[in-house]
Amino acid sequence: EVRLVESGGDLVQPGGSLRLSCAASGFTFSSFAMSWVRQAPGKGLEWVSTISGTGGTTYYGDSVQGRIAVSRDNSKKILYLQMNNLRVEDSAIYYCARAYRSDWFDSWGQGAQVTVSS
C-alpha cells in the first residue's frame, strides 16, 4: 500500500523558514517524480513544486519561485520542501503527492499545516 506521511508543519512568523518532510512507503520511491500541492484555507488546490525521481530536475510555481527548494533522499525515501522568506499568503495545508508518469497525482499524504502569522 502506498503511504505518504507529511511532517514539519508549524506556526511561523513572516520572513521565517520551515522545512516539511514527506516519508514514503509501499512503492519504489526513486522511480517516481514527487510533488507538493498546497491548499489555502477555504480555497482550491495549487501546485507548488515537483522533483524528478533521481532528484536531478526540479520545478516550481511562480508564486514560490526563489523562496522554496524541493529535494529528496531516495535512500531514506523522504521528500523535503524547504521554505524560506515565508509570507502570510503561504499559509496552507501542504500535501505531498506521487506524480504518476509525472502526470496525474495518484497518491496523496494527509497534509501538513503551515501557518504564517505574526
Add this chain to the structure above:
Amino acid sequence: EIVMTQSPVTLSVSPGERATLSCRASQSVASNLAWYQQKPGQAPRLLIYDAFTRATGVPARFSGSGSGTEFTLTISSLESEDFAVYYCQQYHKWPPYSFGQGTRLEI
C-alpha cells in the same frame, strides 16, 4: 499557462440523481486531464485520469469524457458519500500543473 475553469461552482443534486460537472481548458490539453474528489478534512483522491480512465477502486458510477478543451465528469446515481468538492487538473503542458477552482456537489 493553461487556465482550467470549472462549472458550476456549486451543484445541488438529490441522492439517486445524475450529476454532471464541467471543466474547460483555456487551450487544448488533448486527453491529459484528471479529476479528483475531496471531502472535508481529507486529502484529494484521484478519480479519473487520461480524461476517462477510472483510478483503482473508483466505482463505475463515475465516468469522465471529453478531449481538447471541454471535459465532463458524470456521476450516474449519486450516493451520500459522493457529496464533496471535485477538481479537474491538466498535465498536458507543465510546469505549471493547473487545477480548476473546484465544483462543490451538495445535497
